[in-house]
Amino acid sequence: MPPSLDELPKGYQFPPFAFELSPEWVREYVAAVEDEAIGVLEGSLVPPMAVAALAVRSLLEGARLPPGAIHLGQDMSMLKPVGAGERLTVSAQVASRGERQGWVLMGIELNVADDNHAPVMSGRAMLTMPANAEGGP
C-alpha cells in the first residue's frame, strides 16, 4: 500500500508517472467541468486544468490522499498546449512540509512533460491535511 501523503518528508520525490489524455477521458472531464470555451479553439485541445487533474490523479497512484485533505492554493504555469491522445509524464516532489496543531501543511511541486520531454506545465499545490489522517479529521 502506498504511503499516506501526510507521512511524506520534505524533499520526497514521487516516482514519475506516465499517463495518457485519452479522448474518452478528456470528454468525460470537459463534461464534468462544463467547459464551453475549450471546444471553440481549433484542434482537440485539452483544458489545462484537465492536464493538472490527471497529473495529480497519477501522482496519487504513489501516495494516498488522506481523508479531509484541503486544497489551500495553486500556482500554475501553462507552457504548451496539449491535444487529446497525448502521452505525458508527471514528476513531483514535496517542496515544503510543516506541522501545526495536528495539521500538516505541504507544498508539492509538479512538472509535466510530453513524450519529447518538452515541458507542458509546472506548478505548485499547497495542501493541508490532518496528521495521522487514517482516522479522519
Add this chain to the structure above:
Amino acid sequence: MTLDVGADLAPVVKEITQEKINRYAQAGGDGNPLHTDPQFAAKTMFGGTIAHGMLILAYLSEMMTAAFGEDWLSGGRLKVRFKAPSRPGDTVTSAGRVLRIEDGRTVCAVECRSQRDEVLVAGEADCPRTQTRAAGACLGPTEVTV
C-alpha cells in the same frame, strides 16, 4: 483587438451540485470523502461536502480560455488562494479584470464568488499578449468586483 487595463473578462457562472462534484471526483480520480461523502464531511470543520478546488479552478480557466484563447494554454500563469469552500447549492461566478500590462503580458485579477458575495478564490492570472482576443471580454459593466 486586445484587452486593455480596466477591461473586465466575461464572467463564467456555474451552479454547484453534489452530482457535479461526484462527476468531477470520478473524472479527476479524487475520492476524498470531504467532497463525496456527506456523513464524513458533516463531521469536518465544513459541516458538509464541498467542491474540489480544482473544479472551481476549471471554471476560472474556462474564463481565461474564453478571453485569451490558445495563449492561455501555451503561456498562461495562475496564482490563486482558496479563501472559502464552495458547497452544493452555490452559484459560483468567476470574474477577472485587467490590472496591468507588464513585460508583454496581460495581468488580471481573478476571483470566484458565491451568490452570498463571499470570495471563494482570489489571485492573479496572466497571459502573453501575442494573440490576445477579445471574444471573452466583457465590454459592458459587470456586477463583480475584483
